[in-house]
Amino acid sequence: MSMKWMIYGANGYTGTLVAQHAKQQGLQPVLAGRNSEAIHKLAGQLELPSCIVDLNDSTALQRALADVDIVVHCAGPFEVTAAPMIEACLASKTHYVDITGELSVFEYAHANHERAQQAGVVLCPGVGFDVIPTDCVAAKLKQALPDATELTLGFDSASRMSRGTAKTSVRRLGEGGAVRRDGKITPVPLAYHTRTIDFGNGEKFAMTIPWGDVSTAYYTTGIPNIEVFIPASPNLVKKLKRLNWFRWLLRFETVKKFLEKKVEQQPAGPNEKQLEQAITYVWGEAKNAQGVTETLRITVMNGYKLTSHGAVDVAQYILTHSPAGGFYTPATLCGADLVEKYYVVA
Incomplete structure (x- = not known):
């Protein structure tokens, strides 16, 4: 049938x-x-x-x-x-x-x-x-370090966002960031943590984002403390940290609609060349209470x-x-x- x-x-x-x-x-x-x-x-x-x-x-x-x-x-x-x-x-x-x-x-x-x-x-x-690569990296790190208590994930992509992804991002700006702390999703400011990470394409300055794995990686691994990072310029991090003071304005539906209209002026998404050539570097790090660390890097096709x-x-x-x-x-x-x-x- x-x-x-x-x-x-x-x-x-x-x-x-x-x-x-x-x-x-x-x-x-x-x-x-x-x-x-x-x-x-x-x-x-x-x-x-x-x-x-x-x-x-x-x-x-x-x-x-x-x-x-x-x-x-x-x-x-x-x-x-x-x-x-x-x-x-x-x-x-x-x-x-x-x-x-x-x-x-x-x-x-x-x-x-x-x-x-x-x-x-x-x-x-x-x-x-969202979220196959990072979820699978999380699962593989859990296998490698079963007693991990901290999980950090991240990715680096040169691909353009689609309009749909961009709209989702601007709609959530007002909510700030999010991390998993002691098993619970915890709201945090935008650009809450920064660090230098080699995602697989050389060391880059990076910041935390409220990526889906803050939710899903916990259900996949049971690891209680989770953060997700992407590369970001120091200038962008400064702007986002300043934006935290005015973030409440971005929660108004009228402001969200205004930002979405701005997004509508962008291209629909990556062109065919980007779909084939803009690959993605995915990185993960698990750590246990004794400080033992396991790291994994993979390279996957364009996100879209x-x-x-x-x-x-x-x-x-x-x-x-x-x-x-x-x-x-x-x-x-x-x-x-x-x-x-x-x-x-x-």
Whole structure:
């Protein structure tokens, strides 16, 4: 019996990459979203079935998912869109994966673990660059140092952000940063910690960011103290530290909308050359109470290209292996070696 799966938000930059990769693999997902013109155009180009449905219409959404085995959710911002899709998936007993990196979404999905178990539904957010590489690095470091109490992760990429990623980033600026401390997600200022890190491409000044692993790496490894870093210029760090004094202004929806309009003026995302050439360096460090340290560096394909591959791979893994319902991270679902599919030689 053939399994039916859906890519929701297929007309967005990353959703289109996912749909194109699925087609290249000879797969036949249903392309879905609320933008009738864009969805039908893409479906026509790829010769794939389509479905028009709005997330805000819960009845219609459940009806659209009634015979769908799994949804790859690509429509952001996920802090707004993930909950209605997850609720519809639990009601229709449809497996759910998405490409988010948003802490609140991972925590929401984890909070629904028992409901997902009872429904026999897999909830696995973050099946793209957010957070496959870092999650798998975390799992491998836990294997190497089982008694680790501190985990530090990071990545270095020259790739341009997509508009969707940029919008998510500006929407969260007002919330500041986040780290995991003694097992709990702890709000901290922007650019909270800085250090010099060799991500795999030479030493660079870096700062903490509220990346998805602050949530997911804890569920993957049980390590209670987690921080995530990216390279940043000293000048940018100074600006962000100053911004902390006015961060409350960025929580107003009108300010968020203004910043999102600014983002709309940017290119949709990396061009084809960047997708092929802008590789990503991923680094991790685990430390135990005695000060013993394990370090791991890997090099993977461009983040958006990895997302298009990872989303399809994890969806197909679920359809093939039929795991028990519940919340998963990519590494707990598919194993720490999942990331090895996306290695490149620098």
